[in-house]
Amino acid sequence: MCGIVAYIGPKEAYPIIIKGLQRLEYRGYDSAGVAILNGTFNLYKRKGKVSDLVDFINAKKTNGTSGIGHTRWATHGKPDDTNAHPHTSGDDNLVLVHNGIIENYAVLKRALENEGHVFKSETDTEVLVHLIQEIQTRENLPLEDAVRISLTKVIGAYAIVVMDKRDPEKLVGARKQSPLVIGIGEDEFFMASDATPIVEHTKQVVYLNDGEIAVVNRNGEMEIKTIESNKIQRPYVHQLELQIEQLEKGGYDYFMMKEIHEQPKTIGDAMRGRINADEGWIRLGGVDEYSAKMSKASRFIIAGCGTSWHAGLIGEYLLEDLARMPVEVEYASELRYRNPIINEDDVVVALSQSGETADTLAAIELAQKRNALVYGIVNVVGSSIARITDAGSYIHAGPEIGVASTKAFTGQVTLLTMMALSLAHKRGTISESYYHRLLVELENIPGKLAKVLEKAKQIEYIAREIKDANNALYLGRGYNFPVALEGALKLKEISYIHAEGYPAAEMKHGPIALIDENMPVIVICTNKSAYDKIASNVQEVKARKGMVIAIVAEGDEEISKMADYSIEIPDTEEPLTPLLSVVPLQLLSYYIAVMRGCNVDQPRNLAKSVTVE
Numbered sequence: 001m002c003g004i005v006a007y008i009g010p011k012e013a014y015p016i017i018i019k020g021l022q023r024l025e026y027r028g029y030d031s032a033g034v035a036i037l038n039g040t041f042n043l044y045k046r047k048g049k050v051s052d053l054v055d056f057i058n059a060k061k062t063n064g065t066s067g068i069g070h071t072r073w074a075t076h077g078k079p080d081d082t083n084a085h086p087h088t089s090g091d092d093n094l095v096l097v098h099n100g101i102i103e104n105y106a107v108l109k110r111a112l113e114n115e116g117h118v119f120k121s122e123t124d125t126e127v128l129v130h131l132i133q134e135i136q137t138r139e140n141l142p143l144e145d146a147v148r149i150s151l152t153k154v155i156g157a158y159a160i161v162v163m164d165k166r167d168p169e170k171l172v173g174a175r176k177q178s179p180l181v182i183g184i185g186e187d188e189f190f191m192a193s194d195a196t197p198i199v200e201h202t203k204q205v206v207y208l209n210d211g212e213i214a215v216v217n218r219n220g221e222m223e224i225k226t227i228e229s230n231k232i233q234r235p236y237v238h239q240l241e242l243q244i245e246q247l248e249k250g251g252y253d254y255f256m257m258k259e260i261h262e263q264p265k266t267i268g269d270a271m272r273g274r275i276n277a278d279e280g281w282i283r284l285g286g287v288d289e290y291s292a293k294m295s296k297a298s299r300f301i302i303a304g305c306g307t308s309w310h311a312g313l314i315g316e317y318l319l320e321d322l323a324r325m326p327v328e329v330e331y332a333s334e335l336r337y338r339n340p341i342i343n344e345d346d347v348v349v350a351l352s353q354s355g356e357t358a359d360t361l362a363a364i365e366l367a368q369k370r371n372a373l374v375y376g377i378v379n380v381v382g383s384s385i386a387r388i389t390d391a392g393s394y395i396h397a398g399p400e401i402g403v404a405s406t407k408a409f410t411g412q413v414t415l416l417t418m419m420a421l422s423l424a425h426k427r428g429t430i431s432e433s434y435y436h437r438l439l440v441e442l443e444n445i446p447g448k449l450a451k452v453l454e455k456a457k458q459i460e461y462i463a464r465e466i467k468d469a470n471n472a473l474y475l476g477r478g479y480n481f482p483v484a485l486e487g488a489l490k491l492k493e494i495s496y497i498h499a500e501g502y503p504a505a506e507m508k509h510g511p512i513a514l515i516d517e518n519m520p521v522i523v524i525c526t527n528k529s530a531y532d533k534i535a536s537n538v539q540e541v542k543a544r545k546g547m548v549i550a551i552v553a554e555g556d557e558e559i560s561k562m563a564d565y566s567i568e569i570p571d572t573e574e575p576l577t578p579l580l581s582v583v584p585l586q587l588l589s590y591y592i593a594v595m596r597g598c599n600v601d602q603p604r605n606l607a608k609s610v611t612v613e
């Protein structure tokens with residue numbers, strides 16, 4: 001999604017803004033632009049990467065100590081130089097960058113055209129900056145008031161930053177349903193879509209809330225008001241824990257590979273201080289606090305999108321199997337637009353890496369209106385979902401920069417496992433000995449995952465064998481069915497190979513028709529409970545000349561003999577299998593994507609956090 005960076009202070013703004021835009025590249029975008037104020041705006045925009053913008057600007061004038069920058073992920077209007085942000089008002093006095101969608105832009109545009117406004121681009125954003133100009137001129141208002149009144153006329157989602165060349169000492173930012181963070185430095189301020197462009201300059205940030213407008217100026221003053229013009233007395237200043245090294249590739253070619261390799265650590269971090277197998281306890285913030293309500297909940301509803309939804313499916317298996325809780329797993333985008341039955345004795349678990357996914361946020365609001373307890377499992381600290389949920393836990397995976405989610409997925413599954421185990425223990429739905437075995441084994445997972453990573457070379461070899469396939473099928477049963485879905489999504493999104501995930505037994509009801517010698521079939525065969533059945537599924541694929549790549553438990557003989565390739569992973573308790581079995585699939589898609597020359601970290605058309613519907 002679009003990324004915003006803005007700066008005002010004593011330093012040169014251009015290098016700060018360009019570096020900031022590079023930090024935001026991971027969000028996904030198709031064009032970029034900057035406007036630096038120095039009497040007038042030096043404004044440059046380019047379709048393509050930030051590096052294309054930098055090449056284009058080259059030696060052109062960029063000096064000035066305030067400015068705004070933007071990476072655009074096209075919604076209204078194609079990705080090109082004209083539609084790229086920043087956008088200017090008709091009189092060229094204002095520049096504006098925007099993340100979100102102005103839903104009533106067509107009506108506003110018609111009204112403005114009737115007033116004589118002429119538009120250069122096809123964007124909803126340009127309409128907003130013209131609207132601000134119109135109101136400011138008509139009512140002779142300072143910028144912040146014109147912004148505030150304009151936003152009362154807007155339907156939609158936005159994070160914006162606006163500058164006025166006649167009032168060069170200030171930046172005005174506002175948010176509704178799209179994130180905006182303000183960094184507070186020494187007589188300087190930063191505004192950005194997330195903390196990544198800010199952290200190397202200051203650790204002090206304020207997360208703007210929905211319906212708030214901030215004015216920051218060169219004297220080090222900040223004022224935040226609501227859209228109704230009520231002053232926020234003491235905005236809460238957060239201390240960022242983010243470290244700069246977490247935003248670097250650390251010797252890896254791509255962030256995705258770094259993040260895959262971080263998983264033994266990130267799973268350990270997700271458990272740190274929350275589980276002790278020797279003493280037999282799990283302490284998960286929120287779950288303990290609301291344990292009475294959770295233990296007696298009539299059902300759990302898990303909501304998320306993409307990979308988070310897949311983690312939610314594993315959560316369903318865990319909560320049903322261990323805590324004997326009824327569970328429904330919902331795509332947040334569907335849940336929000338149905339008329340779902342959600343009651344006050346339901347618990348809604350919202351899963352999100354970014355904490356900013358628009359559909360998940362909307363599903364949470366719906367659940368809260370129906371008085372359900374909403375529990376968030378989120379990675380990004382201070383994100384919108386983390387702030388609006390009633391209770392929750394961070395997964396502590398650190399910044400996930402690769403668009404393809406890897407360590408956030410295993411972090412989410414780790415938390416769901418702890419939640420299910422904690423509830424199972426409280427509800428007495430599993431024996432003490434099984435509870436202890438699972439705790440001990442959960443603590444062993446980081447070590448076992450490190451062993452899975454040692455298979456990277458073998459997986460790279462297999463990737464070479466199947467990299468030219470046009471399609472792939474992923475099969476799994478039980479706990480490994482959501483892993484099959486996740487494996488297929490990883491391959492699709494970064495290598496652009498069409499892939500489907502299926503419950504292995506469903507293969508006979510359709511997908512089997514696709515199998516021939518050109519179809520790689522990746523089968524996750526680590527389930528002890530359904531081993532014979534999976535073995536039969538593998539036979540069925542082989543009988544139709546499909547190429548089988550099997551993920552098997554260490555020491556497996558039967559399926560390994562049938563498969564063309566088998567990747568052994570350490571044995572574990574069945575409910576914990578997904579934490580290990582997903583990793584070979586992450587590696588497989590990574591290597592295939594690299595061999596096909598794809599940009600692994602920034603796949604085409606994709607955004608890291610989907611802040612519009």
Ligand code: M6R
Binds near residue numbers: 352489
């Ligand atoms: O930030 P979220 O977890 O809410 O994001 C949800 C999906 O957009 C995300 O998982 C997406 O599917 C990833 N590209 C998957 O790798």
